[in-house]
Structures are given as C-alpha cells and as structure tokens.
Amino acid sequence: MTKAFRPDVDAPEWKGGYAPYDILKEGTIALVVVALLTIALALIFSSPDEHAVTIKSWSNATPVDFAQTALSELNGTSGTAQYGAPYNTASEGQKLGPLALAKWAGARIPVNTVRDFVIDPLRALPDQPPLTQGLATWRSASDATRTNWVAHYTKAASQMTYANGQVVVSTTNAGPVPLFINDLTMMARSGALDQALVTQHGFYTTDYTKPLLFLSDGSYLKNLAQKDHLLGTQWGMMNETGSYPGQAWLWLYTFWYQVTPFSTSANADVQVWGLMMLLSVILLFVPFIPGLRSIPRKSRVYRLIWREHYRNL
C-alpha cells in the first residue's frame, strides 16, 4: 500500500536537471563584502565613546545621592539589600507563577551590603585613627545598638547636605554612623572605593559585581540611563548610547516590557524570559506544527523567488 503524499513533510523526487553550485565561492564573497562594509562603516561612523561610570565619578557629581545610597546599604533599604537571590535571602526574588526560580537557585553570590559596601571598605583605609576607633565601637556594639544608631541617622538624613568637602547631617545618638558615611563618601570621591569593591579572584580583576550593584542602588546611574533612553521602560534593551543604532533584533524581547501585564509586574524579568523561551521553542518546532508549517507553502513566497522556473512550467 502506498502512503499518501504529505505536502509539508514529504519531498517529491526531483526528476529535472541539475546545475553546479559553488557554496564556498558564495560564502567567500559574502565574507569579503561584510568585512569591507564593516571597515567602511567603522571608518565613517566610528563607535560609541561613553566613559565608564564609576563610583568616583558618581560621588563627585552627586555626593548627597552617593551618601544617601551608602546609608541605604547600611540600613538595609537599598535595592541590593532587599533583592533576594542570588545576593541574599531578603525576598523570594523573581517568580514564574508558583515557581520560585530565583529562590531555588539560592544566594550564589552572597552580598551583605553592610559588610561588603560599608564596613569592609572602610577597614581598608590606612592611618585614620578616628575611623579605626569608630569601627572598633561598631564591632563591640550589640545589633540593637547598631540598629538604633542607624535609625537615628536615617531619620535626620532627609536633610542631608554636602558642604566644604563634608557630608552634613544634623543628628545625635547615631554613634559612628556619621563618621562612616562621611569617610565612605571621601573614599568614593578619591576613587579608592572603586578599587576596594572589585573582587579579586585572580591576577585579572574582572568581577565588577559589587561596584555595579552599589551604582545601581543610587539614582545617578538611572538618571544617566534615562537620558540615553536605556531604561527598560524606554525600550532601552534595543538602544545604544548617542545616535548609534543599537540591538534592533531585541525588539520583541523589550516589547513585552512595555505592555501589561509585564509592564506592571514585579516578576517581569522571569515572565518575559519564560514567554521568549516558549516562543523560541515554538519557532524551533515549526516544521512539526500543523498549520504553522504550511505558511511557507500557502503564502507562495517561494513562487516569487523562483518565478522564472514557475513561469516556464
């Protein structure tokens, strides 16, 4: 018994003639053309030349924003301190429906914002007797006392100013906290904090996790990103700095962030990722999905490409 011919699955046997085709020649021509285009476009347009944003540039541009962010690291209200996995267990993190994916992955890159962003960098500062004394006071204090100091400082910090090279907050009963915030701001403005936060895993220092997290907790980086249309709410994933074209191929990925329910969801990152994975799987299995796999045949675009052949049939 002969099986019925299935138009989207079976290929009919070709009984016509054959013509030679040199795929290596075509590949070489494509490679040379693209290489020449790349060189020409690079010569004409150059490339984006944004200076790296550092904690030094941030704290010099907006010292109060830096000091307020340093305080948020100390009192545990910063984005990093409350993020959850992979940095800590402060929250469940991103969830895909009932699946707590981030929580399951765990705090693989532990960051204690008090220790890693404030106390440890200050300890690295040499020859600072008042600071050494302040750190000793902090170390010997109970958790309740520390919390009380930080709460007093936080209450007064809404009126924080920066004058004559000092962070000014009018407060009492804050223990060494005013000293910590001021010295950390001085350290940041000198550039020493950038170096102190880089994690040394080997000869090369390529782990910028901590300085990046610190930067992202403040509003300086966000304001710069907003100016360049790089925020998630501005289709920023597909944009580049200046007037350069960006990653236009990410249009679908960033599109979801602009529409409900994703635009208002706290779990948008994992939801958009899940949706894109689902769409990618559908694309991968197009040849096996009835209806979808018929689109090339039914749209007849192939007859336009091979119009000479079909005209002669």
Add this chain to the structure above:
Amino acid sequence: MHWFNTVGALINLDHPGHFLHWHFIEVSVANAVVMIVMVATFVVALLAPFPGRRSRKENR
C-alpha cells in the same frame, strides 16, 4: 594617530539621539534606519533577478 581620529569623526554620532514615538512604541531614528534597510534588503532579495540568468538564457 591624528589622521585616524579625523577619519573616525567623518559623521559624528556621539550626540543625543532622536526618537520616534507612537503610542507606547519608542524607537530611535538610528534603529529605524537599520530596520528600514533590513526590510528593503529583504524585498530586493525577493525581487532582484538571480545573477547569471541572462547567460543561462543564452545557453538554452
């Protein structure tokens, strides 16, 4: 390296970009140009005759 910097600045794109807005859609002019060029290239690829068609015809 002076000549190289001069060549690199033939068309300077290191200035704030322009953006097109339509409802919630926001796209930079630079990205729009790239997309238009990509679509145009695709249409040309569909419509342009295959190279060597004339010689094939002559051989018939």
